[in-house]
Structures are given as structure tokens and as C-alpha cells.
Amino acid sequence: MFSIDKIRADFPILQREVHGKKLVYLDNGATSQTPQVVIDTIVDYYSNYNANIHRGVHTLSQEATDKYEEARIKIQKHFNAKHSYEIILTSGTTHGVNIVASGFASILQEGDEIIVSALEHHSNIVPWQMLCEKTGAILKVIPMDEDGSLRMDLYHELLNPKTKLVFCNHVSNALGTINPIKEIIHAAHKFGAYVLIDGAQAVPHIKPDVQALDADFYVASAHKMCGPTGVGMLYGKEELLQLLPPYQGGGEMIETVTFEKTTYAGLPHKFEAGTPNICGGIAFGVAVDYMNSVGFDNIEKQENELLSYATQELEKIDGLKIYGTTNKTSVISFNLEGIHPYDVGAILDKLGVAVRTGHHCAQPIMDFYCIPGTVRASFSFYNTKEEVDVLVNAVKKAQMMLS
Numbered sequence: 001m002f003s004i005d006k007i008r009a010d011f012p013i014l015q016r017e018v019h020g021k022k023l024v025y026l027d028n029g030a031t032s033q034t035p036q037v038v039i040d041t042i043v044d045y046y047s048n049y050n051a052n053i054h055r056g057v058h059t060l061s062q063e064a065t066d067k068y069e070e071a072r073i074k075i076q077k078h079f080n081a082k083h084s085y086e087i088i089l090t091s092g093t094t095h096g097v098n099i100v101a102s103g104f105a106s107i108l109q110e111g112d113e114i115i116v117s118a119l120e121h122h123s124n125i126v127p128w129q130m131l132c133e134k135t136g137a138i139l140k141v142i143p144m145d146e147d148g149s150l151r152m153d154l155y156h157e158l159l160n161p162k163t164k165l166v167f168c169n170h171v172s173n174a175l176g177t178i179n180p181i182k183e184i185i186h187a188a189h190k191f192g193a194y195v196l197i198d199g200a201q202a203v204p205h206i207k208p209d210v211q212a213l214d215a216d217f218y219v220a221s222a223h224k225m226c227g228p229t230g231v232g233m234l235y236g237k238e239e240l241l242q243l244l245p246p247y248q249g250g251g252e253m254i255e256t257v258t259f260e261k262t263t264y265a266g267l268p269h270k271f272e273a274g275t276p277n278i279c280g281g282i283a284f285g286v287a288v289d290y291m292n293s294v295g296f297d298n299i300e301k302q303e304n305e306l307l308s309y310a311t312q313e314l315e316k317i318d319g320l321k322i323y324g325t326t327n328k329t330s331v332i333s334f335n336l337e338g339i340h341p342y343d344v345g346a347i348l349d350k351l352g353v354a355v356r357t358g359h360h361c362a363q364p365i366m367d368f369y370c371i372p373g374t375v376r377a378s379f380s381f382y383n384t385k386e387e388v389d390v391l392v393n394a395v396k397k398a399q400m401m402l403s
């Protein structure tokens with residue numbers, strides 16, 4: 001049974017006040033909050049079994065190794081990967097994208113084509129631009145539409161035998177748009193192109209099944225789904241991860257090292273050079289358990305109720321424009337006519353409401369709408385309708401003060 005009071009009691013930070021006002025945290029698209037069970041896991045690790053992993057002969061190292069590899073299996077099962085070694089633990093989404101982009105630098109040829117969507121976060125644009133500069137590959141863009149959806153008709157026209165890679169986010173961080181990634185993947189595979197899906201904004205709301213999607217690569221960050229910062233995952237089909245060269249050289253990623261030649265470790269350690277974020281990985285596994293204990297059906301129901309209520313109430317405000325009105329997760333990007341989003345965000349902060357303002361590392365989207373940025377309210381399952389009312393009243397107050 002979903003009890004919002006019980007859920008909110010899991011998050012100590014939600015008791016906070018800012019500027020003497022009760023915190024209303026609506027910046028979940030930037031990072032989600034952390035439940036007590038994840039906090040306790042971090043304290044427990046550093047209090048009781050902090051040790052380096054994989055090669056220690058002593059008890060603490062074995063305990064830490066077991067917990068770390070258990071977390072990998074939890075993540076594998078959550079995303080329904082066929083093998084645990086198809087889950088590379090990274091420092092986050094950006095790291096995962098760069099592992100794949102760097103790997104294809106030795107594979108792409110001049111004139112090959114890469115397709116990205118107009119809705120991407122900079123971390124799923126810049127690495128591919130860097131890859132094109134290195135290889136002479138050509139970057140193509142799936143245009144977006146006024147409602148924040150992708151022009152799928154034009155996507156199908158862009159695909160051709162030269163298309164080698166397609167990159168798209170599962171959910172847009174700036175607008176909340178849920179992209180038709182199954183169609184995107186299926187169409188790309190018809191031309192033999194590989195697809196990387198950026199799941200950073202999907203994983204708080206959706207439980208992706210990478211085998212059902214037939215995604216070649218899928219990346220996400222733990223801090224978007226109640227986990228700690230500095231840890232994330234890259235899923236890759238075994239045969240593709242085998243194809244890519246290591247991303248970084250160092251300890252952990254080797255079999256044997258001589259000055260004449262080094263042989264590399266197998267999966268997943270080939271891509272996990274150096275001491276990993278051991279505690280973060282273990283806590284990521286606990287966050288996965290927590291999200292599943294809440295239940296993604298409950299999460300979807302609660303967040304959709306908040307989204308429709310907030311949309312209904314915000315739309316009553318004259319001079320307020322919402323960007324992104326297509327099928328989306330619980331994100332509302334908006335502006336008040338004649339008022340800079342930063343100024344709105346600053347006033348909301350003074351009133352206890354935490355939102356994000358600016359281009360959200362998605363400048364091409366802002367260019368499309370010819371705006372400097374937006375105010376983005378992003379809701380999570382632990383937010384309430386009462387908090388939506390506080391947001392709406394704060395927006396009205398900001399409009400009055402700034403007009």
C-alpha cells in the first residue's frame with residue numbers, strides 16, 4: 001500500500017527548512033533525494049567494512065567485494081540484462097557515454113554517420129561531437145517539434161547505410177518528453193546501426209528492460225534514482241563490450257602486465273580501471289532495492305497525479321507558458337512572460353521552493369524555442385499536491401513581484 005506519509009518519513013532531508021520556510025524540493029531532475037536506508041548503507045560501509053576490493057585476502061576486503069558484486073547483480077536484474085558482466089559500474093551517465101564514444105573512436109571511419117536527437121543533454125552531444133572530430137564521422141540530428149516530441153518521420157529519413165550509431169535519451173531532462181526508443185532502436189537495427197540510450201531521466205520513473213528494448217547500450221546515474229552521486233551504470237550487449245577497447249588503463253583492468261605487453265581483464269573489469277566508488281556501488285544496489293520496494297506502478301501513479309494537477313493549476317496563471325506538452329514524465333518547464341527564469345527561481349528559493357532554472361545542459365532545446373532557459377519543476381513520488389499548491393502560489397507571488 002502506497003502511503004505518502006510513510007514514504008516521506010524515509011527522507012530526512014524533506015524535514016528541512018530554507019529561509020524559514022518548509023522545503024519544497026522540486027529539482028528531482030537534477031538529483032533525487034536519498035532515503036535513510038541508503039544513508040545507513042553508506043555509514044555502515046565506512047564504519048564496518050571499508051576495504052579495497054577484488055584482490056584482498058583479508059575479511060574486510062572479501063566482505064566489501066561480496067557486497068559490491070552483489071550490487072552489480074541487483075542492477076543487472078533491475079535492468080534485466082542477460083549477464084551481470086554486461087553491467088559496467090561507472091561514475092555516472094556522462095562517464096558511461098564517454099566509455100562508448102571513446103570505444104568507437106577506433107572503429108568509425110571518415111564519412112560514417114552518427115544520429116543524435118535534438119532533445120539531448122550536453123553529455124550526450126559533446127562526446128559524439130568529439131568523436132566526429134577525431135574520426136571524420138558526420139553528426140546528424142533528429143529535429144524536435146513544438147510539443148517537445150521528436151520528428152520521427154525525419155528520423156526514418158535520416159537513417160541510411162552510412163548510419164553507424166544512434167543516440168537518444170529515454171526521457172528529456174529539460175521537457176520530460178518520453179521518446180519512442182523501441183521504434184528508434186528497431187529502425188536503427190534495420191541499417192545495422194548500434195543504439196545508445198541515455199536513461200538518466202528515465203530510471204527515476206521507469207524500470208527499463210534492456211533486453212525487451214534490444215538496446216545495445218543503456219546508461220544511467222544512481223543519484224537520479226535515490227542513490228548516491230558519483231556512481232552509475234553502463235549496460236552493453238556482451239558482444240559489443242567485447243568489441244570496444246578499454247577506456248582507461250590501470251589496475252583492475254588487466255590480466256598480466258610486462259613492459260613488453262599487457263593483456264586486459266575480461267568483462268566487466270576491462271572497463272573498471274582503478275579503485276571504484278565501492279561504497280557508491282553498494283549504495284546504488286540498495287537504492288535499486290528501495291525503488292522496487294516503493295513499486296514503479298505506485299511511482300508512476302503518484303507522479304502522474306502530481307503532473308496533471310500541477311499542469312492544471314499552472315495553466316490558470318495568465319502569462320505562463322509551458323514547454324513540452326507531449327507524452328512525458330513529471331517535469332514541467334515553463335516561463336512567465338517578460339520575466340527571466342533565473343529571477344523566478346531566485347524568488348521561489350526565498351519562498352522555500354527548489355526548482356532548476358536555465359538551459360538545463362540542453363541549449364539546443366532552448367535555441368529551438370528561442371528562449372534563454374526555463375523554470376523547471378521536476379516532481380518525484382515523494383512530493384505532494386500540497387507542495388504543488390505551494391509552488392503555484394510562489395509562482396504567482398514571483399509574477400507579482402517581478403512584473
Ligand SMILES: Cc1ncc(COP(=O)(O)O)c(CNc2co[nH]c2=O)c1O
Nearest residue numbers: 029030092093094121123169173200221
Ligand atoms: C538526460 C541526461 N543525461 C545525462 C545527464 C548527466 O548525468 P550525470 O553524469 O549523472 O551528471 C543528465 C543530468 N541532468 C541534470 C543534472 O542537473 N540537472 C539535470 O537536468 C541528464 O538529465
